[in-house]
Amino acid sequence: MCHFHFVKYFTISNSLPCLALHFSHSSVSFFFNLNFTKLPCRLQDWPNATSGMCAAGHAKDTFLEQKRKKIYRYLVFRIDEKKRKVVVEKTGDPAETYDDFTASLPENDCRYAVYDFDFVTSDNCQKSKIFFIAWSPSSSRIRSKVLYATSKHGLREELDGIHYEIQATDPTEMDLEVLKDRAN
The missing domain is CATH 3.40.20.10 (Severin)
Structure with a gap:
């Protein structure tokens, strides 16, 4: 059985949003850090996960x-x-x-x-x-x-x-x- 877990939303040093994901299947487990480098608007206009608007x-x-x-x-x-x-x-x-x-x-x-x-x-x-x-x-x-x-x-x-x-x-x-x- 496959398991896919959202682990954490965070920003790295250059303030780009990242997403940590954990995927496991049977005895094999993978951990992914997804870095979103192409943002749809200006970076300073993005609210982070804890600051709202x-x-x-x-x-x-x-x-x-x-x-x-x-x-x-x-x-x-x-x-x-x-x-x-x-x-x-x-x-x-x-x-x-x-x-x-x-x-x-x-x-x-x-x-x-x-x-x-x-x-x-x-x-x-x-x-x-x-x-x-x-x-x-x-x-x-x-x-x-x-x-x-x-x-x-x-x-x-x-x-x-x-x-x-x-x-x-x-x-x-x-x-x-x-x-x-x-x-x-």
Whole structure:
């Protein structure tokens, strides 16, 4: 009787996906490492097995504009399952408030958000900290929660310059006071 087993999915040093397979027949056993060198899209667009969806180039560029040029107060990201990418859903002007930001998050679905929090220290110094907020309300669908949870790490790696991260399932967990406490 033949046995064919999927053993492991992994990446090698040059980040190409590989597949380890084990095949056995009677007393003979074979182990294969299959290296997929021809990929159907750009390598940087492939999510790996543990990171879920990858960020679209526009999402990274928009974050860099927020970080460097301060032209956005906040960014709201959503997962586009058809494109298999994390995309920018909404941007907030620098004049918008924290209440405007929280109102832009859906009540019953998950989102990622980046908020540029300006504050004054006790020494009267003007500072700014960038918060990454993983919004996963308890009323959202389980599929959505799983998809956003598995994609968060990959997106966070793409967004270099985040100071603090907040995981929120309820609006009180990302209240403005929570940001103030974390920033100080």
